[in-house]
Amino acid sequence: DAGVIQSPRHEVTEMGQEVTLRCKPISGHNSLFWYRQTMMRGLELLIYFNNNVPIDDSGMPEDRFSAKMPNASFSTLKIQPSEPRDSAVYFCASSYTGGPVETQYFGPGTRLLVL
Amino acid sequence: GNSVTQMEGPVTLSEEAFLTINCTYTATGYPSLFWYVQYPGEGLQLLLKATKADDKGSNKGFEATYRKETTSFHLEKGSVQVSDSAVYFCALRGGGSEKLVFGKGTKLTVNP
Numbered sequence: 269d270a271g272v273i274q275s276p277r278h279e280v281t282e283m284g285q286e287v288t289l290r291c292k293p294i295s296g297h298n299s300l301f302w303y304r305q306t307m308m309r310g311l312e313l314l315i316y317f318n319n320n321v322p323i324d325d326s327g328m329p330e331d332r333f334s335a336k337m338p339n340a341s342f343s344t345l346k347i348q349p350s351e352p353r354d355s356a357v358y359f360c361a362s363s364y365t366g367g368p369v370e371t372q373y374f375g376p377g378t379r380l381l382v383l
Numbered sequence: 384g385n386s387v388t389q390m391e392g393p394v395t396l397s398e399e400a401f402l403t404i405n406c407t408y409t410a411t412g413y414p415s416l417f418w419y420v421q422y423p424g425e426g427l428q429l430l431l432k433a434t435k436a437d438d439k440g441s442n443k444g445f446e447a448t449y450r451k452e453t454t455s456f457h458l459e460k461g462s463v464q465v466s467d468s469a470v471y472f473c474a475l476r477g478g479g480s481e482k483l484v485f486g487k488g489t490k491l492t493v494n495p
Contacts (some may be wrong), residue, residue: 272426299481301394311427311472323484359426365481372483374419374426 270294272375274360280381286348289378292341293362301361301372302335302345311359317343318365350382385410389471389473389486396493404481406447408474414475416440416449416456419482421470429433430458430471463493 273292281287293300301316315325317337324364325335337343349355357379361372390405408414415434419427431440436451445460456473473486 301483307395311485313482315492318481361427363481369434370481371417371429372405374428375426 271311272360272362272373272382274358274375274378275299276375276378278379278381280383281350282383283347283351286346287350287358287380289345289358289380291345291360291375293343293360294373295341295352296365297362297364297373298340299370299372300343300363301363302343303359303361303374305357305359305377306355314345330364352382355380355382358383385414385475385477385484387473387475387484389423389489391487391488392470393491394489394491394492396437397493398465398493399462400493402458402460402463402467402491404491406456406458408454408456408467408473408475410475410477411453412477412479413451414477416447417449417474417476418445418456418458419433419472419474419485421488422470423469427472439459463491465493465495467491468493 275290302314314327315335318338328336335345357377359377361374363370363372409474413476417432418430420425420430431442433440433449447458468486470490472488474483
């Protein structure tokens with residue numbers, strides 16, 4: 269059975285360009301999380317959705333970042349315009365809320381480099 | 384707010400050595416506690432978890448016991464292997480919230 273799927277796996281872009289990261293959660297899961305991982309700041313939660321609705325976006329760095337979840341099987345994280353300090357690994361994770369202890373399953377990540 | 388503190392790395396061990404990675408937490412109520420592992424170039428994978436005091440989570444020879452009196456969830460393994468080389472993250476989920484709070488991670492290298 270497929271896990272969380274993220275695309276692209278690697279992205280190199282120039283400062284000022286728009287970047288779109290994509291995530292397909294595990295089928296049946298109703299919560300989706302976007303994280304950013306850097307050496308300096310570790311693993312940070314950017315935003316999470318429950319039943320396609322954004323619940324907490326307090327971790328989104330600034331207005332350049334936006335996330336959507338148009339349906340239960342797809343989410344995007346967009347950066348516009350991108351800056352070199354956005355270079356990081358971005359992870360998507362999903363879970364089923366309603367079980368005894370919700371466990372988050374992570375995708376392989378998107379490695380973003382902004383030049 | 385909720386927070387997790389884990390020992391600074393990196394940790395370097397020889398194969399078959401005993402491993403301990405310390406983790407302490409601050410939280411209101413009764414959080415659930417987790418250890419995640421990240422192998423090079425991959426996402427995080429759940430290693431083990433515990434949901435209440437005195438619970439012991441275990442998987443692949445790793446163990447951790449939820450100690451409420453010391454607010455700790457230390458990770459242990461009796462005999463590490465080269466394949467255990469990875470970054471280990473302690474995390475908690477506070478009551479009523481879906482958010483995971485992670486420690487900064489501890490990099491483990493096991494040499495043959």
